[in-house]
Amino acid sequence: xxxxxxxxxxxxxxxxxxxxxxxxxxxxxxxxxxxxxxxxxxxxxxxxxxxxxxxxxxxxxxxxxxxxxxxxxxxxxxxxxxxxxxxxxxxxxxxxxxxxxxxxxxxxxxxxxxxxxxxxxxxxxxxxxxxxxxxxxxxxxxxxxxxxxxxxxxxxxxxxxxxxxxxxxxxxxxxxxxxxxxxxxxxxxxxxxxxxxxxxxxxxxxxxxxxxxxxxxxxxxxxxxxxxxxxxxxxxxxxxxxxxxxxxxxxxxxxxxxxxxxxxxxxxxxxxxxxxxxxxxxxxxxxxxxxxxxxxxxxxxxxxxxxxxxxxxxxxxxxxxxxxxxxxxxxxxxxxxxxxxxxxxxxxxxxxxxxxxxxxxxxxxxxxxxxxxxxxxxxxxxxxxxxxxxxxxxxxxxxxxxxxxxxx
Amino acid sequence: xxxxxxxxxxxxxxxxxxxxxxxxxxxxxxxxxxxxxxxxxxxxxxxxxxxxxxxxxxxxxxxxxxxxxxxxxxxxxxxxxxxxxxxxxxxxxxxxxxxxxxxxxxxxxxxxxxxxxxxxxxxxxxxxxxxxxxxxxxxxxxxxxxxxxxxxxxxxxxxxxxxxxxxxxxxxxxxxxxxxxxxxxxxxxxxxxxxxxxxxxxxxxxxxxxxxxxxxxxxxxxxxxxxxxxxxxxxxxxxxxxxxxxxxxxxxxxxxxxxxxxxxxxxxxxxxxxxxxxxxxxxxxxxxxxxxxxxxxxxxxxxxxxxxxxxxxxxxxxxxxxxxxxxxxxxxxxxxxxxxxxxxxxxxxxxxxxxxxxxxxxxxxxxxxxxxxxxxxxxxxxxxxxxxxxxxxxxxxxxxxxxxxxxx
Numbered sequence: 001x002x003x004x005x006x007x008x009x010x011x012x013x014x015x016x017x018x019x020x021x022x023x024x025x026x027x028x029x030x031x032x033x034x035x036x037x038x039x040x041x042x043x044x045x046x047x048x049x050x051x052x053x054x055x056x057x058x059x060x061x062x063x064x065x066x067x068x069x070x071x072x073x074x075x076x077x078x079x080x081x082x083x084x085x086x087x088x089x090x091x092x093x094x095x096x097x098x099x100x101x102x103x104x105x106x107x108x109x110x111x112x113x114x115x116x117x118x119x120x121x122x123x124x125x126x127x128x129x130x131x132x133x134x135x136x137x138x139x140x141x142x143x144x145x146x147x148x149x150x151x152x153x154x155x156x157x158x159x160x161x162x163x164x165x166x167x168x169x170x171x172x173x174x175x176x177x178x179x180x181x182x183x184x185x186x187x188x189x190x191x192x193x194x195x196x197x198x199x200x201x202x203x204x205x206x207x208x209x210x211x212x213x214x215x216x217x218x219x220x221x222x223x224x225x226x227x228x229x230x231x232x233x234x235x236x237x238x239x240x241x242x243x244x245x246x247x248x249x250x251x252x253x254x255x256x257x258x259x260x261x262x263x264x265x266x267x268x269x270x271x272x273x274x275x276x277x278x279x280x281x282x283x284x285x286x287x288x289x290x291x292x293x294x295x296x297x298x299x300x301x302x303x304x305x306x307x308x309x310x311x312x313x314x315x316x317x318x319x320x321x322x323x324x325x326x327x328x329x330x331x332x333x334x335x336x337x338x339x340x341x342x343x344x345x346x347x348x349x350x351x352x353x354x355x356x357x358x359x360x361x362x363x364x365x366x367x368x369x370x371x372x373x374x375x376x377x378x379x380x381x382x383x384x385x386x387x388x389x390x391x392x393x394x395x396x397x398x399x400x401x402x403x404x405x406x407x408x
Numbered sequence: 409x410x411x412x413x414x415x416x417x418x419x420x421x422x423x424x425x426x427x428x429x430x431x432x433x434x435x436x437x438x439x440x441x442x443x444x445x446x447x448x449x450x451x452x453x454x455x456x457x458x459x460x461x462x463x464x465x466x467x468x469x470x471x472x473x474x475x476x477x478x479x480x481x482x483x484x485x486x487x488x489x490x491x492x493x494x495x496x497x498x499x500x501x502x503x504x505x506x507x508x509x510x511x512x513x514x515x516x517x518x519x520x521x522x523x524x525x526x527x528x529x530x531x532x533x534x535x536x537x538x539x540x541x542x543x544x545x546x547x548x549x550x551x552x553x554x555x556x557x558x559x560x561x562x563x564x565x566x567x568x569x570x571x572x573x574x575x576x577x578x579x580x581x582x583x584x585x586x587x588x589x590x591x592x593x594x595x596x597x598x599x600x601x602x603x604x605x606x607x608x609x610x611x612x613x614x615x616x617x618x619x620x621x622x623x624x625x626x627x628x629x630x631x632x633x634x635x636x637x638x639x640x641x642x643x644x645x646x647x648x649x650x651x652x653x654x655x656x657x658x659x660x661x662x663x664x665x666x667x668x669x670x671x672x673x674x675x676x677x678x679x680x681x682x683x684x685x686x687x688x689x690x691x692x693x694x695x696x697x698x699x700x701x702x703x704x705x706x707x708x709x710x711x712x713x714x715x716x717x718x719x720x721x722x723x724x725x726x727x728x729x730x731x732x733x734x735x736x737x738x739x740x741x742x743x744x745x746x747x748x749x750x751x752x753x754x755x756x757x758x759x760x761x762x763x764x765x766x767x768x769x770x771x772x773x774x775x776x777x778x779x780x781x782x783x784x785x786x787x788x789x790x791x792x793x794x795x796x797x798x799x800x801x802x803x804x805x806x807x808x809x810x811x812x813x814x815x816x
Binding site: 019056073086 | 424427428458461462464465466467468469470472473474476477479480481483484486487488490491492494495501502504507551552553
């Protein structure tokens, strides 16, 4: 008998028919003799609908009230699933974020979990009850409703699994796992059987939207084995766990592309100490994360500073940067938004040398110009023209043999 | 400066446009220097929608889970109104049933309020905050969500008004008050300016759906002045308060009709003591309320027992009564569902004699046959054929001069 946390996302509970299939899956697991705790999101589209209502009511909705509003969505799904399970003779009981004891800080709409007082669910599990828990929500110390931000239900599931020392946290979603590349771009992309937390974290933050990055960090910290699998078809998924010998055999585990990129160049910045700090402080103040940075002295004592950032933040960042430019005495700002980022990720890079040069040669062979490069211990990213992204992904996938099964 | 509780029902918050108008009204009251606490229902239709979902998921939804489901509706409206008020510069804050401290028993879907720990709202009011409270919901001693049954938001409003010793509880609804008769039937029906709790209670339980009966009982018990008025137009409504000299000047305050009536006759019941008790115990066990009862010995030692009950409960009651009939050794059961009940209500009946005979004479003059009669200190009801109901209402309205203003 294992203790399993099963999390179902919005598309998996998007209709009564789908809730019905979730109930079947949970019942099967229970009948197989396991203890199960279920975590649910709101029905797909519901959070967006509520957000739209809020923004129609007022231009800047209050964050505390947004949380009261948004947290209504999971109440509907947990109650419906608990009812259906009880109708099938499975002793289930719904728990809101408060009832499950998820205590967060008071940063409404993006709260961080501070502690989990899991005793009510522990007791329920001991009584043979299947707890059906509302994901995405908690309460602060004053017992006010908070939410954990987009993808927060993954975090609820992983945090409860950690707190209960569950044997596995299974994230059911609309894809059947993490792939070596986007199958829409690379037809022979394979599902990855096993990934390390570090790799998953790089892939998550690089834009593979399978698992929320904060929940991967949490799983790594507490060593929770997380399995990502399809809620619509049977079969294995991708297991995210501690790095092991198997994983190191592959040099590269996956290739990802990110189109949400823009390159900003501030031209003619007086080249004196601290000037870059001043520039980036202005942007950081608006919670805009800058990625790669290049500085080069071009015209005597004037420097150019280039950096990349999410394309979707450009509209918000530009006024701040224009202001900083004037204060710094720089000349102009140039924005280039037809760029993209290709990355290769793999713990095998630690033990294999020459991975970077193989990557650059491969792109060069394809006639692809590299604009910027950044590396970490298990990742290499290159910024290139957006039109080259798909061919870069395909060439790298081929070069590192990702189409072949690992065991072949 | 007065402390006012303002309650807005489902149709008053049924769309963003209407929530906008509620916000205007609340803001006006605040700007006029009053303290305001707002109680809201879910958007109209939402409770029905959630109920439908529950019944599609399973034939007999669990009551505890129904409450989790149904209580999601008011979270949406309180958050939206609080946001809009804050957007207008009114310091508002939403409170769920739990946050406002409404503690109920554990009868899910029809819980009764046991106590109100109003200190959080009292503190909010003292800080100049407008509390926006979710009606219809509370929590039991174990902090599980409960709901108060249909119309429960009225009860939330009255109970909070009592607990806070508010100067007035204003129930905004889609009609502008309580009328001397249904204006669709009697064109010269007048809005009643002032009614006693007892009269309102009789009218509420007789089917005038303006105010939930339990909330009237609660208001009477704690002496909360309740005003019913329109949320769509300006002007006075109907004030429900302690009986006073004004009210006694009118013999009759209102005439109501109720079509949700059926008459059941159990024929050939052995006439021995306790037999009626046995029969009605069977029906009471299913929470079906029997109204008028007539027993008459017809065939030697056999009696017929006739009684009225809500027509909507007949399907549920019949199998129980068939069973009781067999156990009692009765002959047959006859159901007549084309009946209706007309009632006149007024505290003035206490001091005026001959009201009953005037009522019977009026009906007789119209050629209307009376099947059953029941009376209380301030009410007389007659059961008649459904086809005669409207003319009975019109004739009684005329006879007791209800079309003329009280002061004329």
